[in-house]
Amino acid sequence: MSKRIPARRLQGRELEQIATHFRLLGEPMRLKILQAVCGESRTVNDIVSAVGATQANVSKHLSLLAAAGILTRKKEGQCVYYGLSDPLTLKLCELVHAQLVG
Amino acid sequence: MSKRIPARRLQGRELEQIATHFRLLGEPMRLKILQAVCGESRTVNDIVSAVGATQANVSKHLSLLAAAGILTRKKEGQCVYYGLSDPLTLKLCELVHAQLVG
């Protein structure tokens, strides 16, 4: 069991980073993408098929999510596999969903 | 202990709602506001002083957060008190912060 550290007041740069993280999760299309890769890593093409958007659009979202460390990126041959880098991301979505359902 | 319900694939409207919730948390100024009210409910003026923004700007953010159910709103005399409606909101921020710190 980890110790409970009293909340410190976050500021400036930290707030920006946290906000950026939340903002990345704040697009339905990106949430769809996260759902598409939550079980296992998938190629861009698979994700495109799963979410029903253009390849260009999906590719940009994937780049943003990977740059933020939310997704992992691994190239194999001519395919690129994207996957969740942290299960916490799914947990966040579940928590919010549960909160909304009430 | 609540039962672990297997994740269902969310869609359409639900994704929009979850995304909206995250998007609301995706602004540094709103995170500042959340920090200002996390201990106890505070008046708009107190919040304005705490976060260093204009009254109009803070008021608009408060309206959005309250409309989304993230903040509670209680009027007393000529003052309006805003407070966190669910401790989960803070937990979300802590989780993301912890994840970023690594």
Place this chain on the structure above:
DNA sequence: TTATTATATGATTGTATAACTATTCAGTAA
């Protein structure tokens, strides 16, 4: 009544960015 304080709202502006189309790059095979 008028004045003052606390909050909300309307109108505007600037900026960020999602989605689209077309193109380019990279890897593999003929």
Place this chain on the structure above:
DNA sequence: TTACTGAATAGTTATACAATCATATAATAA
């Protein structure tokens, strides 16, 4: 080499929205 497939990127457009200024509403006091 050329052809094909998978993925990324450049350029454009349209929309969302944060911040600002000015104004309006509400509650209290003089």
